Amino acid sequence: MEASATPAGAAARGAALDRALTTLEEQPRYGMNLDEWISRAIDLEAAADRLGRADLALRAQLVRADIVGRRGDVISSGRICRHVHRWAVEHGDQRLLALSHLRLSPYFGQLGDYPTALEHALGANRATSALGGAASAYLRWRCAMALADALADVGDLDGARARYAEAARVSVILGDIRARIRVFNNLAYTEFQAGGTDAAQEAVERLLRLAADHELTLDYNTLDTVASVQLAAGRYADAIATLQPALDDAFAAAYEEAGSRAQGLVTLCQVYRLAGDLTSAQDAIDRCRALCESRGLSGVAVDVRREQAEIWAAAGRFAEALDEYKLFHAAAMALNSGERDARAQTLHAMYEADEARRAGARARELSLRDPLTGLFNRRFVDAELPVLLAQAIETRTPLSVALIDLDHFKRINDTCSHEAGDRVLRMVADLLTGVAGLAREAFAARLGGEEFLLVLPGAAAGSAFAWAERLREAVRGHDWAPVTGDLPVTASIGVATVAPDRDTQEALLRQADVHLYAAKEAGRDRTADGSATMPARQAS
Numbered sequence: 001m002e003a004s005a006t007p008a009g010a011a012a013r014g015a016a017l018d019r020a021l022t023t024l025e026e027q028p029r030y031g032m033n034l035d036e037w038i039s040r041a042i043d044l045e046a047a048a049d050r051l052g053r054a055d056l057a058l059r060a061q062l063v064r065a066d067i068v069g070r071r072g073d074v075i076s077s078g079r080i081c082r083h084v085h086r087w088a089v090e091h092g093d094q095r096l097l098a099l100s101h102l103r104l105s106p107y108f109g110q111l112g113d114y115p116t117a118l119e120h121a122l123g124a125n126r127a128t129s130a131l132g133g134a135a136s137a138y139l140r141w142r143c144a145m146a147l148a149d150a151l152a153d154v155g156d157l158d159g160a161r162a163r164y165a166e167a168a169r170v171s172v173i174l175g176d177i178r179a180r181i182r183v184f185n186n187l188a189y190t191e192f193q194a195g196g197t198d199a200a201q202e203a204v205e206r207l208l209r210l211a212a213d214h215e216l217t218l219d220y221n222t223l224d225t226v227a228s229v230q231l232a233a234g235r236y237a238d239a240i241a242t243l244q245p246a247l248d249d250a251f252a253a254a255y256e257e258a259g260s261r262a263q264g265l266v267t268l269c270q271v272y273r274l275a276g277d278l279t280s281a282q283d284a285i286d287r288c289r290a291l292c293e294s295r296g297l298s299g300v301a302v303d304v305r306r307e308q309a310e311i312w313a314a315a316g317r318f319a320e321a322l323d324e325y326k327l328f329h330a331a332a333m334a335l336n337s338g339e340r341d342a343r344a345q346t347l348h349a350m351y352e353a354d355e356a357r358r359a360g361a362r363a364r365e366l367s368l369r370d371p372l373t374g375l376f377n378r379r380f381v382d383a384e385l386p387v388l389l390a391q392a393i394e395t396r397t398p399l400s401v402a403l404i405d406l407d408h409f410k411r412i413n414d415t416c417s418h419e420a421g422d423r424v425l426r427m428v429a430d431l432l433t434g435v436a437g438l439a440r441e442a443f444a445a446r447l448g449g450e451e452f453l454l455v456l457p458g459a460a461a462g463s464a465f466a467w468a469e470r471l472r473e474a475v476r477g478h479d480w481a482p483v484t485g486d487l488p489v490t491a492s493i494g495v496a497t498v499a500p501d502r503d504t505q506e507a508l509l510r511q512a513d514v515h516l517y518a519a520k521e522a523g524r525d526r527t528a529d530g531s532a533t534m535p536a537r538q539a540s
Contacts, residue, residue: 014053020044021059025099026138038067055093058084062099062310069107078107098127098139105146114153121150141170141179145186152190154393160190175374177214180352181207185222192229200229220246220260227267236275243268245289256278262300264289269307273314303332337475372422373429376445381453384443385505388457392498400497402454404432407490407524409450416484423483425450428475435471453509461497461529468527476525490525497529512528 021044024037045060050243054213061080070079081103088096101124109117125143128135148163164187171179188203204226211218218226223242246264265288272281285307292301305328312321368380374383385401392399406428413421425446432444432452441457454471456464472491494516502508511530519528 004080005079010051011144013047014056015053016054017044017048017053021056021063022136024063025059026136038064052308054087055091055096058087058096059099062096065103078104081107094127094130095134095297097129097487098124098135098143100143101127102146109150109153114150118147118154121146137170137174138176138179141167141176144170145183146520148190148431149186152186152193157190157194158166161187164190166179177210177216181210181216181218181222184210185225188229189225192225192232197229197232201233205231224260224264224267227264227271231271231274239271240268240275243271247284259295259297259300262295262297263303264286264299265291266300266303266307269311273307278311278315281307285311304326305331370429370446373426373446375429375432375452376443378445378447380504381445381447381455384492385455385508388441388455389498389503389505389508392457395505397458398460398463398497400456400459400461400467400495401508401512402456402464402468402471402527403496403516404428404452404454404468404491405493405516405520406450406475407492407520412484412489414486416488420483424480424489427478427480427483428452428489431471431474431478433472435467458476459497461495463532464495464497465527465529468529472525472527492519492524493527494519495527495529 019272024040024044041060041063045057045064046055048054048060062084065077065080065084065189068080071279081100081473084096085100085104086196088100101120105120105124108114108120121143124146128143131139144163144167148160148167151163152160155484164183168180168183169184183205184203188200188207189404191197191200191203203249207218207222208226211214223245226241227242228238230242243264246261246268261367265284269281269284269288269442272278272284285304288300288306289308292298293403305324309324309328312318312324324527345394368376368383370377391397406424407423412424429446429452432454435442435454437445443455445453445455447453454467456467459467472493475489475491478481478488494514495513496502496508496514496515498508507536515530518528518530522528
């Protein structure tokens with residue numbers, strides 16, 4: 001057997017995949033080739049699928065969702081994130097919970113649903129806290145930033161400032177200068193939006209010092225934040241110098257941020273106009289208009305009309321300014337309406353997807369349940385038991401089953417009525433569910449008539465026999481008098497455990513049936529597993 005095919009080999013490959021995914025998750029996004037990024041994510045997802053590691057495959061899907069969102073397909077990105085999040089909730093996977101919350105928080109922020117964005121930011125922090133020492137500094141930094149941004153969006157400035165300060169401290173531990181720059185950028189933007197000019201300038205100065213000390217080039221978003229703060233302080237020359245990269249086609253080609261570059265050109269136009277250089281302002285807005293037309297940047301195109309009107313007005317060309325203002329207001333109204341419709345369509349699509357998923361899940365659940373008892377049915381057993389068997393054999397862990405048959409059940413139906421028989425079956429199902437609930441990953445099913453099955457992953461022969469005895473005694477000791485009068489209700493149980501000659505569902509259940517027959521032959525109300533048969537408890 002190859003080393004990779006052994007449990008140890010599979011564990012080693014899983015650990016290597018985990019490291020590769022962590023590297024991809026924590027790789028700086030700045031200036032990265034998106035095609036290369038998504039290709040790596042797809043390769044890692046395929047490797048995780050081959051290994052049977054759903055958690056790792058879903059982490060790779062989250063990376064892919066990030067790229068899909070960056071490319072404009074917000075609905076698909078959100079659906080992937082919500083799918084991963086549901087799995088994480090169902091399986092209690094704290095790492096996936098943290099990562100999916102972190103993707104969903106800005107997603108809802110972009111849709112303008114700030115309370116939900118805050119809820120996901122808080123969820124990410126709770127899940128990361130649950131990870132304890134297993135949470136990396138990078139994950140803790142992302143959580144602090146997500147919560148700071150979400151708090152800022154809902155107007156809790158003090159809370160946002162505290163979280164930005166925490167993110168700054170973690171970024172020092174992380175040793176990532178760009179992470180520190182992003183903290184100060186977002187803090188500066190938040191303070192600027194809140195009218196805190198001095199605090200915004202202080203944050204800008206800190207990020208500029210960091211960039212200069214480490215000879216780092218700032219991206220367009222950061223440059224625009226810096227220039228906006230400088231403009232608010234009346235520092236026109238500094239703002240113009242800051243935004244010069246917006247005029248540099250070579251710089252733009254290297255960083256492929258058309259939308260951010262266009263917004264930077266609008267801000268540069270505004271600076272030139274306020275500084276009295278209308279010629280340079282017109283040149284900047286002409287460049288921006290061409291960029292918007294070539295890239296379909298409808299949102300920034302509205303700002304272009306506003307700035308063009310301001311240039312005409314500053315030049316004394318009032319009739320042209322008025323005409324441009326009219327076009328600006330019409331475009332702004334159309335944009336707002338379009339954005340509202342797009343947000344509504346996105347949320348509606350998500351709602352429909354969730355409703356369809358819930359309806360589908362409910363239909364699947366009903367098809368796998370016995371309508372009388374609510375237990376799983378034979379269809380579920382046929383789908384689930386082979387999987388559990390394969391896992392048990394692969395991991396060399398035990399698995400046992402207990403086949404349960406109610407003794408003389410026909411007599412209950414004939415003597416007390418079929419309604420009474422149905423009540424007995426439902427009560428036995430409750431007892432079975434209680435026993436199954438005590439064992440991790442165990443489940444109970446009704447195979448038909450008065451025959452039930454208890455599946456016990458991880459239970460060796462001795463433990464399974466004890467579980468079956470606990471069930472048999474629970475059935476025998478229940479107060480059946482209100483339902484069956486003087487007729488007792490007991491069960492015979494056959495137990496079987498996975499072995500080399502019982503490594504399929506058919507073989508395992510056949511052996512359990514053999515033992516069940518032995519229990520009945522021995523007098524009923526007994527448990528048998530081939531090595532022992534527990535006699536019925538004598539009445540006191």
